[in-house]
Amino acid sequence: MQPRGCKGSVQPALLAFCLMGLLFGHSPTHAERAATQYLQPQTQQPTVSRDVSLMSTRVVFSIVLDNNIDNSTDNNTTSAEKAIDQAINEFRRIEAVMSEWQPDSEVSRINRNAGGDAVEISFELFRLLQAARQISTLSDGAFDISFRSAGKLWDFRKATVPEPDQVQQAIQHIDYRRLELSAPAMDSEVSEQGELPKARISHAETSIGLGAIAKGYAVDRAAQLFRQAGFDAFSINAGGDLYVAGRKDENLWKVGIQHPRERDKLMANLPASNLAVATSGDYERFFIHNGQRYSHIINPHTGYPASDCQSVTIIAERAFWADALATAVFVLGPSKGLALVETMNGVETLIVDDQGEVVMSSGFQGTR
Ligand code: AMP
Numbered sequence: 604m605q606p607r608g609c610k611g612s613v614q615p616a617l618l619a620f621c622l623m624g625l626l627f628g629h630s631p632t633h634a635e636r637a638a639t640q641y642l643q644p645q646t647q648q649p650t651v652s653r654d655v656s657l658m659s660t661r662v663v664f665s666i667v668l669d670n671n672i673d674n675s676t677d678n679n680t681t682s683a684e685k686a687i688d689q690a691i692n693e694f695r696r697i698e699a700v701m702s703e704w705q706p707d708s709e710v711s712r713i714n715r716n717a718g719g720d721a722v723e724i725s726f727e728l729f730r731l732l733q734a735a736r737q738i739s740t741l742s743d744g745a746f747d748i749s750f751r752s753a754g755k756l757w758d759f760r761k762a763t764v765p766e767p768d769q770v771q772q773a774i775q776h777i778d779y780r781r782l783e784l785s786a787p788a789m790d791s792e793v794s795e796q797g798e799l800p801k802a803r804i805s806h807a808e809t810s811i812g813l814g815a816i817a818k819g820y821a822v823d824r825a826a827q828l829f830r831q832a833g834f835d836a837f838s839i840n841a842g843g844d845l846y847v848a849g850r851k852d853e854n855l856w857k858v859g860i861q862h863p864r865e866r867d868k869l870m871a872n873l874p875a876s877n878l879a880v881a882t883s884g885d886y887e888r889f890f891i892h893n894g895q896r897y898s899h900i901i902n903p904h905t906g907y908p909a910s911d912c913q914s915v916t917i918i919a920e921r922a923f924w925a926d927a928l929a930t931a932v933f934v935l936g937p938s939k940g941l942a943l944v945e946t947m948n949g950v951e952t953l954i955v956d957d958q959g960e961v962v963m964s965s966g967f968q969g970t971r
């Protein structure tokens with residue numbers, strides 16, 4: 604553990620790249636839900652990239668072509684383009700299953716039946732809901748996908764603060780334990796009876812939303828597809844959630860973590876290979892009312908936006924885990940959040956607290 608002051612050193616090359624990111628395509632009207640990080644490839648090799656809007660976020664896919672795989676770069680280019688097409692379809696498929704805004708999604712079906720019967724869901728959603736529950740337990744309810752009753756009181760377009768009694772009322776409906784999950788007797792994708800898992804919300808007023816974990820999951824799935832297509836050097840950057848893969852023992856990418864209060868500054872940069880980096884911040888979706896900043900991450904215990912951190916970056920093996928943990932630690936605050944991360948193998952964090960001070964976990968490898 605190494606608490607430090609907040610002045611970050613900015614490498615000129617990274618800053619230039621960061622500014623490039625601002626110049627090319629960062630649209631202020633884009634409904635980004637998370638914080639932004641910048642990627643700099645450390646290679647001269649040709650790269651196939653695509654920049655596309657998915658899950659209400661700007662997503663950038665890049666695959667580095669390896670001339671050694673095949674002497675014909677054309678073939679590599681074609682298969683990289685195909686792999687990116689597949690990844691885009693996968694993001695859309697996951698959104699259709701997991702969005703709480705699409706009426707036909709599995710999540711919407713669970714929400715519609717709250718207080719009623721259990722509904723059948725896919726194994727895929729079942730497993731992600733189990734993981735969400737695990738993170739809720741680990742974070743003592745700081746991460747809670749049933750935050751929605753309080754979440755919907757906060758309208759970031761209208762910038763209005765709800766009445767305290769509305770907030771009090773709303774938090775009565777938050778409790779991740781109200782989501783009941785049951786697996787078929789044989790927990791296998793090909794259960795003999797072809798049965799599916801089931802989910803049920805026990806209280807009619809409670810509903811769930813996967814905004815803090817589904818995007819990370821989609822990033823993981825895209826990474827899996829790229830690997831299956833034979834690529835081992837690529838990056839996927841979905842707003843605040845990213846995954847980078849490089850050849851063995853080679854740091855192909857540098858990830859720049861954005862300063863939460865100065866858009867053109869980086870807090871830190873880290874060489875990265877075969878890992879996920881996710882940032883939750885209070886600077887992408889927020890409003891200021893009477894001098895107080897209100898952002899999109901809700902403390903489920905109070906019903907108010909969490910305010911003990913300006914940003915939280917998590918490094919982990921899997922993006923869904925990094926995504927959810929960043930939200931959890933953002934709510935927990937620097938001291939409890941750091942303590943939680945220090946108990947986890949293979950997970951590191953950089954936290955900017957409410958005063959702009961930086962706290963890093965003991966194994967954080969980035970430079971500042
Ligand atoms: P992220 O940007 O990954 O931190 O995710 C923030 C999004 O997660 C919000 O826009 C909400 O959809 C959802 N969310 C807000 N507060 C919580 C919470 N305490 N636990 C789980 N999800 C949350």
Ligand code: MG
Nearest residue numbers: 815926927930
């Ligand atoms: Mg998250």
